[in-house]
Amino acid sequence: xxxxxxxxxxxxxxxxxxxxxxxxxxxxxxxxxxxxxxxxxxxxxxxxxxxxxxxxxxxxxxxxxxxxxxxxxxxxxxxxxxxxxxxxxxxxxxxxxxxxxxxxxxxxxxxxxxxxxxxxxxxxxxxxxxxxxxxxxxxxxxxxxxxxxxxxxxxxxxxxxxxxxxxxxxxxxxxxxxxxxxxxxxxxxxxxxxxxxxxxxxxxxxxxxxxxxxxxxxxxxxxxxxxxxxxxxxxxxxxxxxxxxxxxxxxxxxxxxxxxxxxxxxxxxxxxxxxxxxxxxxxxxxxxxxxxxxxxxxxxxxxxxxxxxxxxxxxxxxxxxxxxxxxxxxxxxxxxxxxxxxxxxxxxxxxxxxxxxxxxxxxxxxxxxxxxxxxxxxxxxxxxx
Numbered sequence: 433x434x435x436x437x438x439x440x441x442x443x444x445x446x447x448x449x450x451x452x453x454x455x456x457x458x459x460x461x462x463x464x465x466x467x468x469x470x471x472x473x474x475x476x477x478x479x480x481x482x483x484x485x486x487x488x489x490x491x492x493x494x495x496x497x498x499x500x501x502x503x504x505x506x507x508x509x510x511x512x513x514x515x516x517x518x519x520x521x522x523x524x525x526x527x528x529x530x531x532x533x534x535x536x537x538x539x540x541x542x543x544x545x546x547x548x549x550x551x552x553x554x555x556x557x558x559x560x561x562x563x564x565x566x567x568x569x570x571x572x573x574x575x576x577x578x579x580x581x582x583x584x585x586x587x588x589x590x591x592x593x594x595x596x597x598x599x600x601x602x603x604x605x606x607x608x609x610x611x612x613x614x615x616x617x618x619x620x621x622x623x624x625x626x627x628x629x630x631x632x633x634x635x636x637x638x639x640x641x642x643x644x645x646x647x648x649x650x651x652x653x654x655x656x657x658x659x660x661x662x663x664x665x666x667x668x669x670x671x672x673x674x675x676x677x678x679x680x681x682x683x684x685x686x687x688x689x690x691x692x693x694x695x696x697x698x699x700x701x702x703x704x705x706x707x708x709x710x711x712x713x714x715x716x717x718x719x720x721x722x723x724x725x726x727x728x729x730x731x732x733x734x735x736x737x738x739x740x741x742x743x744x745x746x747x748x749x750x751x752x753x754x755x756x757x758x759x760x761x762x763x764x765x766x767x768x769x770x771x772x773x774x775x776x777x778x779x780x781x782x783x784x785x786x787x788x789x790x791x792x793x794x795x796x797x798x799x800x801x802x803x804x805x806x807x808x809x810x811x812x813x814x815x816x817x
Contacts, residue, residue: 442577442586449623454539468511470540475556477517482537484530485510493527495800497546501529518555523624523801526551543623547615552624563626563805568636569595573628578679582671585655589676590618591684592628592645594635604685606643606692606816609672610808611650611701613723614665614732618649621808624801630809641816643694646680648672650701665700665732669708673715691754694815696720698804699766703729710739713752718815721758722807723766723799726773743780746787753789755814759807761797 457467472479482490482504490512493499504512528537540551571594580587612620621627634640652667681688695716697705702724709719727737760770777783784790797803
């Protein structure tokens, strides 16, 4: 365990997530396999498998870490199983417990969410393949590293470049800065949101403008002089504006005016998007507020909503934004706050019918990736046009 009193290096803390599916373990070719893959997937159900031969109980929570606990059934081979229906869902987290202790299933897909590694499940759904990996030209996702004077440490961002970028002849591209939600990191939009596949498919269909997509960690950590660290979501604005955007513009072929720069985010990232774009209309001409908050969230942001002042100048607002996209799932726990902000905008004469740039969408779903993937798809079809 690393001491909090030393300067922690990213080479010691970064982790990798596999592209290929997990393979069975326990033997070599032509030998019997002991440990199967953690999920046997069908279109409308899945069989969860967990190898724990000495365990007294294995159970799983679905959707939430504090959700209902369902027991798996033990087998003579040490493999515990449970059949679960899709229940119309495509994506959901899984939280396993062995003898009452939360653990990861190493044989199942792993991603980063809820502030730690988690297992996930993704059901295929006919007619909902817009985020699947298809036989189309693919873009590239790379990790870039830059030093932040503001945070006194290195920062990593993931950068998607569209098909043809690496073989292009000097063409400059617009840039979308895309933020994740609370408890996630810069890997969320690729590993969970499938944003690279969504964009690949839209481009192949001619439905989106080719652009660079930059994903930063919005759980911004600051390294103090004594080696301690703390996080502050509201620091993203200054890191993005003063450090990341200049870094991206100096390392990639970008269009650098506001009409070729957008920002979008989900949940906490939507709050960061609202604050940043409304505070810097000289930098951004498009905003995407997914499951989305105009005001700062209690416990994450402070009480200063001075960025709301931009909403009082309708003339400037109408001139400054070509797209102001807001959306929410109809079963989202935050639908009340969303509706309150809709009312505020209507009272200011900024409803979608009054403000051409304002798009408002209600999706079927909760506060999860099943909504956010759709949000990103629809936003990408509109931005930079």
